[in-house]
Amino acid sequence: MAMKAPRGTVDILPENAKKWQFVESKIKEVCDRYHFKEIRTPLFEHTEVFQRGVGDTTDIVQKEMYTFEDRGGRSLTLRPEGTASVVRAFVENKMFGNPNQPVKLYYFAQMFRYERPQKGRMRQLNQFGVEVLGSDNPATDAEVIDLAMTCYRSLGLKSLKLVINSLGDQESRENHRKALVDHFKPHEHELCRDCQSRLEKNPLRVLDCKKDRDHPAMGTAPSILEYLNEESENYFNQVKSYLTAMGIDYEVDKNLVRGLDYYNHTAFEIMSEADGFGAITTLAGGGRYNGLVEELDGPATPGIGFGMGLERLLMALDAENIEVPLDDQLDCFLIAVGEEAEYESVRILHDLRNNGIQVDKDYQGRKMKAQFKAADRNQAKFVLVLGEDELQKQMINIKSMETGDQAEIPLTDLTERLQQILKGGNISE
Missing domain, CATH: 3.40.50.800 (Anticodon-binding domain)
Known part of the structure; x- marks a missing residue:
């Protein structure tokens, strides 16, 4: 049998590695300007970090994680996403005690997810991400979104679309949850098996289903925006006003929920609108996750961040015919x-x-x-x-x-x- 790279992985050869280095260097320059510091976490964690940090009802935890037992019988998992690992490091190293708050971090890391490989979606993927821990100021949300957009703009990308939504606070989400259950319950038998399971555990995830996206009930589902309490609505309005002040165009998508359980308040995605980019247009996504630090045994600490796929970033550069300047002399x-x-x-x-x-x-x-x-x-x-x-x-x-x-x-x-x-x-x- 010929030795080949495992399915869903690719070799980055020297002639392409220079492109990666250039892209990463430009992103690092942006992070320096925004006063973010680099963090590097282990390639694998105790499985519980992701079960508690990402959420038991997510596809990542239920279907996509590479989990194994080491020789001591401990359950370990290759890192499927970056936020839970960073928050674990934040708690373990007592970074909440640092005099400079909030703590503003960025990382470049390889992630591992067992899913069907396709263009721009691999089983071993490279991701850039940022996390801000210790601020519940809506200006922080706007700054994080601004940083992501600046990374893309600094590389010359123009065909971008920013979509945002609010998932509200705990009270707003609970009221919306009840409304979703009431709405989808009469159609439960028509939904896929995953959605039937999610309906009781986390009905918000039903809106994120790829199989049932065309079901008529999806189009008439109650919007979280209809259930925001005054505090959540004010928070979302402030985020939008800051984006407007910075000249950042956006669209509100009431069905944007993201795929992880820890999000609340602001959620956002950045998409490519370049011709020929492909069916999966999302380049980056993130949002606020107040409560995640407590879930991983830390003190009450608000947080917000995003993850950006580097493979998809390079695809977007190709789609817009942007040449990466390479000095090979x-x-x-x-x-x-x-x-x-x-x-x-x-x-x-x-x-x-x-x-x-x-x-x-x-x-x-x-x-x-x-x-x-x-x-x-x-x-x-x-x-x-x-x-x-x-x-x-x-x-x-x-x-x-x-x-x-x-x-x-x-x-x-x-x-x-x-x-x-x-x-x-x-x-x-």
């Missing part, structure tokens, strides 16, 4: 001719690299002509040639691959002269 390629020159080339490479110059050489004993071709394939700006004659004179030849200009440089001056030339200096000076 090599500063220098060193050609050594002869045994003594080969020996000396090792020292030269070491010195140049330690002085910030990007340089490589041939390691396959090829002829000089083949080495020049290798320099061209590696997009080297300059070629350094060291042979027996140059070594006796303690000189080295440098040639510009663009202009063909060349000159001899004393070996003792090589590093300084190269630094000058790479900054735009004349090769013959």
Whole structure:
């Protein structure tokens, strides 16, 4: 049997890794401007973290988690999403005691979900996410949404749509829950098995069902917006006013509920409207989750965050024909001719690299002509040639691959002269 990557996973090869690095660096720049700090959590957690943090009624917990027992009989789960892990770390490390509040965090992490692989949806996925813990100010909600939109805009994306909703506080949700049960109960036998189970446990999730989305009862289901109490309505209005103040366009979608149990108040999704992007248009989603920290044994702490799929971000860049600027040029390629020159080339490479110059050489004993071709394939700006004659004179030849200009440089001056030339200096000076 041929060895292949497991279904739902892909290799990110060197020619594509540069794109990932560029995208991640731009996002990190945005996070720095918004004063968010990076956090890194374990690849796996105790299963209970996700059962309690994500919710037993969610598809993630019921169907999609990679769960296993270790040799000590402990149930562990590969991380399916980022928020529960970050909140667990927040509680365990007593970050709620930090003098600087709220705690503003971001992460880049691999997630694992057992679902049917399709374009932009893999079993091992890469995600960028942020979490803000310790603020129940609606301006924080707007800031988190603004950060997500800024990440996309900084990469040149324009065909974006932001949709928002309010899930209300506990009182509002409870009243809405009762109304949903009353509404769907007469149609219970017509719904899929999952929705029949959800109707009693978490009826809000019925609205998020992909199988029953076209059922007539979905279109007439009571909206959470009709059951917001005064406090929840005021909170939602403030979030919307802040978005308007920042010039961020949005649409209110009364059926937006998100797929995780811990959300309340603000929920949002960012979608791509680019032609040819695909059927699944969501790029990022998140919302407020007051109560999650307490669920994971921490003190009462409000929170809000989002997750952004990096595979889908790259797909959106392709859909809008945005070229990621990649600098694959090599500063220098060193050609050594002869045994003594080969020996000396090792020292030269070491010195140049330690002085910030990007340089490589041939390691396959090829002829000089083949080495020049290798320099061209590696997009080297300059070629350094060291042979027996140059070594006796303690000189080295440098040639510009663009202009063909060349000159001899004393070996003792090589590093300084190269630094000058790479900054735009004349090769013959």
